[in-house]
Structures are given as C-alpha cells and as structure tokens.
Amino acid sequence: MALDLAGAPARAARAKSFIAAALDVGVSKTVCLAAPMSCTAPGGRGRSLDVLGAGILNARAPGAGDDFESCARAVRIAIDEAERGADSVIHEVVASYSGPGLAARIACGQTKVRGQSVGVREAQAALAAAIHAAPAPGRAALHVAPLGYRVDDGPLTPDPRGLEGRVLRVEACIVTAPAAAIEALRQCIRAAGVEPAEIVAGPYAAGLAAVTEEERAEGVLVVDMGAGGAGFAVLAAEGVTHVSQVPVGGVRMTRALARRLNATFAAAERAKLLHGAVGGSFDPREAIETPRIGADGRLEAQIVAKKDFVETLQPIFREALLQVRARLADARLEPHRAPQRAVLVGGCARMPGARELAHECLGMPVRIGGPMGLNQFDTARLGAAACAAAGLLRWRLDRPADVSEARPYEPTLRDIGAGATAAASRAWSWLKENF
Numbered sequence: 001m002a003l004d005l006a007g008a009p010a011r012a013a014r015a016k017s018f019i020a021a022a023l024d025v026g027v028s029k030t031v032c033l034a035a036p037m038s039c040t041a042p043g044g045r046g047r048s049l050d051v052l053g054a055g056i057l058n059a060r061a062p063g064a065g066d067d068f069e070s071c072a073r074a075v076r077i078a079i080d081e082a083e084r085g086a087d088s089v090i091h092e093v094v095a096s097y098s099g100p101g102l103a104a105r106i107a108c109g110q111t112k113v114r115g116q117s118v119g120v121r122e123a124q125a126a127l128a129a130a131i132h133a134a135p136a137p138g139r140a141a142l143h144v145a146p147l148g149y150r151v152d153d154g155p156l157t158p159d160p161r162g163l164e165g166r167v168l169r170v171e172a173c174i175v176t177a178p179a180a181a182i183e184a185l186r187q188c189i190r191a192a193g194v195e196p197a198e199i200v201a202g203p204y205a206a207g208l209a210a211v212t213e214e215e216r217a218e219g220v221l222v223v224d225m226g227a228g229g230a231g232f233a234v235l236a237a238e239g240v241t242h243v244s245q246v247p248v249g250g251v252r253m254t255r256a257l258a259r260r261l262n263a264t265f266a267a268a269e270r271a272k273l274l275h276g277a278v279g280g281s282f283d284p285r286e287a288i289e290t291p292r293i294g295a296d297g298r299l300e301a302q303i304v305a306k307k308d309f310v311e312t313l314q315p316i317f318r319e320a321l322l323q324v325r326a327r328l329a330d331a332r333l334e335p336h337r338a339p340q341r342a343v344l345v346g347g348c349a350r351m352p353g354a355r356e357l358a359h360e361c362l363g364m365p366v367r368i369g370g371p372m373g374l375n376q377f378d379t380a381r382l383g384a385a386a387c388a389a390a391g392l393l394r395w396r397l398d399r400p401a402d403v404s405e406a407r408p409y410e411p412t413l414r415d416i417g418a419g420a421t422a423a424a425s426r427a428w429s430w431l432k433e434n435f
Helices: 008-013 068-086 120-132 179-191 202-210 213-218 250-261 265-275 306-331 354-362 379-398 416-427 429-434
Strands: 019-025 029-036 053-058 092-097 103-112 139-151 167-178 195-201 220-225 230-236 239-246 287-293 299-305 341-345 366-368
Touching: 019 068, 019 179, 019 379, 029 068, 029 379, 053 068, 068 179, 092 179, 092 202, 092 379, 103 120, 120 139, 120 167, 139 179, 139 195, 139 239, 167 179, 167 195, 167 239, 179 195, 195 202, 195 379, 202 220, 202 230, 202 239, 202 341, 202 379, 213 220, 213 230, 213 341, 220 306, 220 354, 230 306, 239 306, 250 265, 250 287, 250 306, 265 287, 265 306, 287 306, 299 306, 306 354, 341 354, 354 366
Parallel strands: 019 092, 092 195, 220 341, 341 366
Antiparallel strands: 019 029, 029 053, 103 167, 103 239, 139 167, 220 230, 230 239, 287 299
C-alpha cells in the first residue's frame, strides 16, 4: 500500500512561515521540533531556542525494524504534530543519523601558497587535499571540520588568511557514514513529503544541545545512550575531533529484561522505565510488582527483587561504556584533543547508577545532561528524547563555524575524493558569511 499523503493539499494551503525544523529518527521514537528562524542570532551558540511545535511518535515495536512505509509514516505524523504546534508548514528538515557505521578520522592536506599570502583559494585547496587523503569508498561525508592551519613551520591557527609563507597545511576531522544508509534516510524523509536539507551526525547534534562552552573548551566526550546503540562524539575548542557508535543500547537491555521477567518486550520496556537501575543505593530485598506471561499466554502479576533489574541491566550498560572507551582509545587522539570529562545523554542515561558506572568505565568525571535553553517549551514532555533534535535546531540556526556540512555523495560516486570540491567550498562558506 502506498503512503497516504492525502493531507498534503490541506497542509500546503496553510500560510508559509519561515521556521526551522529538526528531525531525529531513532529506533524507539521519531521526534520533530520546529522553531522560528529568527529565534537566535548568527553565531549565537548558547542562546535560547523558542520551540513552537513538537511531534513525537513512539515505535510500535522498538528494535523490530519497521518497513520503509512505516518509517515514512512515522516521520509524517511527527512532522504533522510539530506543524500544528507551530501553526506553520514544514517544507524541509535537518535530520540526524545515529546508526551503525558512523566514523571519523583526522586527515592532513597541504598546498602551495600562490602569491605573497594565504587566501581563501589556498585554504580550499588544502582542505580538498585533506579530503583526497582520506578515501572512503561507499561512504558519505557528513561533516568536514578544519581543526587548524599551519603556514610552513608556524603554529596552528584557525584562520590562515593573510599569513605569508610557501606551504599551507591543514588538519581536518572528516565524519562519514555508510552512503547506502544516508540515501535510505533521505528517501524515507522525502516519502513523508518534506526535503532533507542536511544530515548531521546524531552524537554531535546531541552535544550541541547538552554541552556548555566551558566543557567544550576543556574537551568533552558526549555519549548518547540510545535504544539502538551508544553514539559518541568528542568536542573540543577547535571543533569536533571524533564521532562513532557502538551497537549496544536500550533495546538490548529491554530484551534481556524481558527474558529475565518472562514478559513481553512492551511490558519489559515499561518495567525498565519505571524500575530500571544500573547501580546506586537500593535495598536488595526491595520487592517490585512486574508483569509476566502466564500459563494461558496472558500477562499476570509477579513479585521480583530490585536486584534482578540491576543484575540484568548493569552488565549491558557497562559493556556499552567499555566499548565506547575502547573505540576512543583506538582513535588515538592527540593529548590536547582528548576529552577531560564526559556528558551522558539519552533515555538510558536517566537510570539510577548511570553516572557512577560511567565514571568507573570511562575513567573521567561524568554528568548526566539534557537539552538546554529551550524557551516556551516543556522540556520534561520529551525528556531525554529531545536532546538530539534540539541540537539539530542549534545546528540549523547557529551553524557552528567549526563544522561544515559536506554534501553526501550520489550513489554513483565511489570515494570521498569525488566530492572534494563541494566539501571544500561548504567547509569555507562560513568565511564568506562572517567576513
């Protein structure tokens, strides 16, 4: 059955409004937030966002893998709800990708300086050389982040224009994802009747919403504990320096709990939300009433100990964090780019004992974070689910100068070098806007 977009004419009949829309398509839920384009000033990172409309749709069976039409319908329903709240029509969205295959690497490029000093042309050429130096067949570039430029043997600088020398070098963080997955996400959004203007790495978006300027200046690890996995990003004063994802998340925890309780997935998910814990102070003799599948196949009540929840959920939570630590070690970030503290976001991060366990596993100070600076909006309504979507709004409205979107490749292109010109021009578009 084709996706029913019969409501499209009615939506188009409403007055067009200049609003920004963010779409976070996750394993357990789909979230759409809408805010006026004028709610922040350029370069105003940290300013409040006036969220006018919000739509959220929980997945019918998290982790089961909906078909294409169901995914598109969920996107459309979430957008419809956000449109009603904002009393505006959403024509395009900034969407996130937090699925498997997120990766980043720091690449170097260089070019000769033509003339007496460095100009935008040389900066673009050096960045293009860095992109060519990091071929990634079958992958789409989501971001290209210039981390610093060096003229000859001089010090790193964020803006090399006007400096005199013979050779310009650049270090850049290139964030990529499987091209097939990005194309599938774009097609799903288009099937819902809107245009995917940009695709942003989900963990980086979550960091934009949850991290303070002070934490970023020091170097911070953002871990988004989602249903499908734990995505993470490293943010520093110079920009995003690493992004990745591990496939251990809330769905796996719920499945393990369902087996322990002999309950359905839905019943175990609700029990996890109400009583889930991965540590902390609790009475091991504390009794909890939870459902189980009875002899007749219907749910019935049972009494279990609180420690059963901790014994089931804690090992999986620990495994996710240890995998994050291992991936971070594999990245071999230079000491001045390594994170000094961590911010834990996402639904699983709200469980008692999460902060203490994260501190133990990651070996650094940890706090539990969430979306900050949302005006005229009840953040508690969406809770942790709003973090990535709020970060997407900040990306759209504030556009961080340290990271530029690199246009994902068409399916016919084979490697990252094919998109060097487009990526380089987007990576330096902020210079034209700010100078």
